[in-house]
Amino acid sequence: MSKPERDYSETLFLPQTDFPMRAGLPQKEPELLKRWQDTDLYKQLRENAKGREKFVLHDGPPYANGNIHIGHALNKILKDVVTRSQQMLGYDSNYVPGWDCHGLPIEWKIEEENYRSKNKGKPNFSNPEAMVAFRQECRAYAEKWLNVQRDEFKRLGVEGDWQHPYTTMSFPAEAQIARELMKFATNGTLYRGSKPVMWSVVEKTALAEAEIEYEDYTSDTVWVKFPVKDADVLARNAGTHTDRLTLTEHLSHASVVIWTTTPWTLPGNRAVSFSPKIAYGLYKVTDAAPDNWAKFGDLFILSENLAGEVFKQARVAAYDKVADVPAEVLAELTLKHPFAGKGYDFTVPLLAGDHVTDDTGTGFVHTAPGHGREDFDVWIANRANLEARGINSSIPYTVDENGALTDAAPGFTGKRVINDKGEKGDANEAVIKALIEAGMIIARGRLKHQYPHSWRSKKPVIFRNTPQWFIAMDKQFSLSIGAASSPGIARNDQRTLRERALDAIAETRWVPAAGENRINGMIESRPDWVISRQRAWGVPIAVFIKERPDGSVDILQDPDVNVRIVEAFEAEGADAWYKEGAAERFLGKRAAEGWKKVDDILDVWFDSGSTHAFVLDDALHFPQLAGIKRKVDGGDDTVMYLEGSDQHRGWFHSSLLESCGTRGRAPFDVVLTHGFVLDENGRKMSKSLGNVVAPQDVIKQSGADILRMWVCASDYADDLRIGPEILKTTADTYRKLRNTIRWMLGSLAHFKDDERVSAEKMPELERLMLHRLVELDAVVRQAYADFDYKKIFAALSAFMTSDLSAFYFDIRKDALYCDPYSSTTRKASLTVIDYLFRCTVTWLAPMLCFTAEEAWLSRYGADAKSVHLEDFPKVLAAWRDDKLAEKWRKVRTVRRVITGALEIERAQKRIGSSLEAHPIVHVSNEELFEAVADVDMAEVCITSALTLVRDEGPDGAFRAPDVSGVAVVPNLAEGTKCARSWKILTTIGADPEYPDVSPRDAQALREWDAMRKAAE
Template sequence: MNITNPDLSPARKDYSKTVFLPNTAFSMRGDLTKKEPVMLEAWAKTDLYGKILAKRRGAKSFILHDGPPYANGPIHIGTALNKILKDMVVKSHALMGYYSPYVPGWDCHGLPIEQALLKEMKMGKRHIEDIPAFRRSAREFANRFLDIQREGFKRLGVLAAWDKPYITMSNSYEGTVIKAFRELLEKGHIHRDKKTIYWCVSCETALADAEVEYADKTSPSIYVSFPLETLPAGLYAGAPGCASIVIWTTTPWTLPSNMAAAVARTEEYRVLETGGRHLIVADKLADAFLAATGLEAVKGALVAGEKLVGLKYGHCLAPHLPEARRFARQVIAADFVDMTTGTGIVHIAPGHGEDDFHAGKKWGLEIFCPVKEDGRFNADAGIFEGLKVFEANDKVVETLKADGLLLGHKKIQHSYPHCWRCKQPVIFRATEQWFLKVDLDGLREKLLKAADGVRWLPEAGHERMAGMLKTRPDWCLSRQRYWGTPIIAVYCKECGKVQTDSAFLKKIEERVLAEGSDFWFSEPVEKLMGPGHKCSCGAAEFRKEKDIMDVWLDSGVSWYAVLEGGMLGPGKFYPADIYLEGSDQHRGWFQTSLIPSVALRGG
């Protein structure tokens, strides 16, 4: 091209007359900001969703059951993608001739809502004095963001029963949750017990396995000697106290709660002679122990783990604990003691560890837990009273060092459980809670069989789910919070027995269906129970349960409310054809929906 010739310059050419296009109703510009509202308004006015359903009514159904997002903020890329994918599935099946109603849901209870509200109110849990008023505020908060999210999803072009969603804080839904709880209780699946469970000291509540995430944490790594008060025959002829067993721990704050030390019966243990002391560790770990502590020692006699069982030792913090807590502890045997890390001798605190708890039950140990809800030690912890558990680590280490019992100390980084909401480290804490038994009446095996009958995409999801079901503990259902479906239970003030009268539970259930559950938090127990009620012990004074249900049970029985509750129209829709969620829901909603479903319906 000769660009110097002005007659040939592109600016001088009128190319519009050289291109021939057919006439079209499509405008040259998108003008989406103007057209989108018009399109959405037209869909709403013509009830496009309703017309599609009416056209397919009577046809074979295809049901996508919606996993509910939390109503605690505007939609984001994750929730938007989730709804778009579901919309594609539902619309495509409607086009293929299926009756495919889509009832969206919202999770409106629980810690996510409470935390967002408390942040907005600039206050903490301990500042809540008027629980009914706080629940009203939580309801308003959830409703506000439910409406915001609903409009956001509509703008994405998602067709659904937006005017009739399932909402976990609605009267009918709360009534369904309480009904499911009652039926599980009547079947024996739900019970109250004292167990060691995950506890968030920041949120001051129990947590289920699905509410725990793992992240790196820096912790102290210490080796501590426990002076033996009795010795196996022929091992050492010196004075008692000159020989010690050695433990390793990354949680020094649990040492005030020590109740035993566990060894492996079938392993051999080595006596290490160093600086006038005789230290006993697993023979397989002796070299690693010496390398970690920098101690020099002469290797002495070997002793079988079996011979260590039953020996008495003095508590490493005895002088600093209340007099009643200074008694001698004993060496026990446990199958979980391994030879990969530490010393082959495990410090046992039944109030602060799952394995420890089971060992404590087996050996008849006290399930001792001197830690309060806020993570501070009570008076049973002696000089550590008032300290928060993680703050106490340094003081425990300093005390052990001053007493000459600290053999090694350094900092390590390791994977540690954290709260899913506040992201703070959690602890194990022994408390009385409500649990769903996963091993009653072969439930675990039934869950695995049900998982086998599901088509998983990708297929690796099946292995992941099966692995979780094989190892999961009983489900901790109770939460020490305020915004949620209440656990309907009453206790005798005299004997502490839980009153599980079905007639009473059904009466409360019917009230909740009619008016919601707020009355449970405001009415006195006498009014709730009515006149003439007596415990089997003869007492007539009661107190009501203050805990609420795990929010995962709320959403976990959504199939009961939606698929069996008539929300999809006349007909039978249980079970759903598809659950479509992110992979995080294998340990979340997928699992917590499967458990009550199989427990109540058998699969």
């Protein structure tokens, strides 16, 4: 063929776009952020959505004390995908970011930076001026980090009302938190009680379960004797029953044996618990070394299942069982304290308890009601009976705030359980030594086990009996007047807080569904909510009290006093509580009545648990959220909470209890939880391992959309993994999607809306793509409604790379580039690509917010509205054609065999491109032959020609192992290569005016030349 006389490339409709192949996201994304800020996208979204049903994602407040980490990024990206997708599904989907600002971490940081590091003493908080000044330092610190985090969250592409966030330290919020507390005081569930609570010696405050993490800890263990004090009661009740009299004689010389991992709690022991479900026996030591703690002839009462293990630990060589000891006998016995005669001369009763098992230990549980919840519960349950038996039922305060044993622990006063550094003190060893001296120990050891630690200080905590403020879980109450916002909640409703919370859990949608069982179990078993902390930076428990002789208190119920408190907080913040003369100011005329101001602060979980009250219910400060009417209240609006799975015991938990206690129902309709972020090997991230992935670094190197893609492609319900290789794979996938979008944009440069082709006039291949859009539309909408983003991402990624790039676009490039301008196929394809672009880009927009916006503006111009103001496109149901889809499934099956044969030819260098081939395709499968019979398979397989034969085919033909009835003989194409389309055809030169091209290309050139001439 002679060299063409003209450059045909200028006559092709090749893709034209400014949308770059290399994304340059780190540079492009800040430009788009500025655009959204300049155009006030958040305001436009609200105006666009007026009148729609509301979908509000209420932000769980992150803590304002440092740069964000990868877990923050995961959380905020998920929230943004939720709100953007719900908006595009047709809701008024709103997001108001918020921050948790009170609490110990900030207080500690101020003490460290402003005091300890400068060798300055901690402020004297009894001085009002010093207290307020310190609190203002804490406020400034929180404000600083809030601003840093706000910029970092915005950089992730998170859209929300960043100009008007909520904070727990704002004056209106502090006032509302006080109001919420007052509601519990009014309904009678707030009380001050003396209970064992988890206490941080290092932090000098009580802690809630949500502030605890369990870590390995090595404890001292001891097996201790509690000698029987009074077995005569058995004899007195035995009459002449010989067996009972004999048992009485034996028991008079026996000891109950307990096992404990906390020897330091023995001075606080007041009882021993047993289980009526366990079989107990009386055992006698018959062989033991002379220097053994367990001596020959000793009598011990033990669980039958555990006796062997106990004697093994006590190095007893032989023993005999003397008798069974029934539970009714145990219930009648009383014991001596191991330190009897040394200040512990009280009676130790045996009490039945459901918490006692025979899995480990001895079958008996040493019971110190001041040092454990179950100990406390069993003691209180028996208190009336104990007093009737003449046993003092008071609970001693044996450990102070410094972890030191008090005067209530004779012989051990001043011994430390844990020191100020969180290290094990000398109390255990002192108690063990005393036990040995008293002859009350039969064995000792050490046990490595999971033990509660403060998640802040990382140091072990202790259970300590101390006056604290609680909200009762099991006290019946009715809602305060005006508190019930749900029409379904009756004024005479007397359910307990636990009952209300469990009912609310059942009415909530949990994603994933397993979250319901998790929080349900936590609420079922949780103790009363301890809400007091002994610190300085927080909202005070703003009530006044009078103490009773028994240690309980009366709480002042005076609406006028409450109003004065709240008004002061709104004007001055909670600092007003600590200012000079605060008590007199708030009490007014009642100042002389002896009411005392409480200076404990609220648990920060109460603060954050109250956020719904000063965000969702505060139309004055958050008008954009005004008018929410949830389904539980007879409306159609939805409120979602979304946090990590640890918040089942944290924010979800406290919010549920707070709202159920003040409004009778949950503050949320939907709760979504995600896992934690681990490194690529499934390890927890730590600086020491060098495996920390900082979101700031990923954004700087690759862009926020790569992080967003990682989030959306992952199964967030489980723990997620991230690292260099995972990010590389994510970037590769992103590149493929971007190039697909880029090709669509380039092709659409030649599309004019007035040349749109209706579906019924389109070729089958275009109608197949429209059908696929209908299928995907259903998948995408349902998955967005189900918050299943990995399903959407997987479906769109497969569609764009397999259905579009590798199939439809590959086939249609010839028609799009080379067909005449007037070609119906070309115009139909452009019409479909326009639909494909609008659908795929809007479907991707919630996930890849920057890339979708960049593509949208590239398509519609810099003055176009944001893609995020679009709803998901309405895909016509009439486009669905299942019969056509089934036919083309078969066509693609045959195509796969043909392309497989051509790949071998290309690998063997017998052809360069598929256009050099003219395969002979033998089809014996009747269904497959019928499917391809009327299809231009040369076009579909991108060959210059293709012959279809209805037979088995020769033995040497190519066959795919998973497709029967199709054989391919890959012959070379015959003819001359078209200078324009590069097809090898026998019709080249059929049009003498264009001798080096095919007739199709000749017609295209004729139209091209005519248009150019007309343009001149």
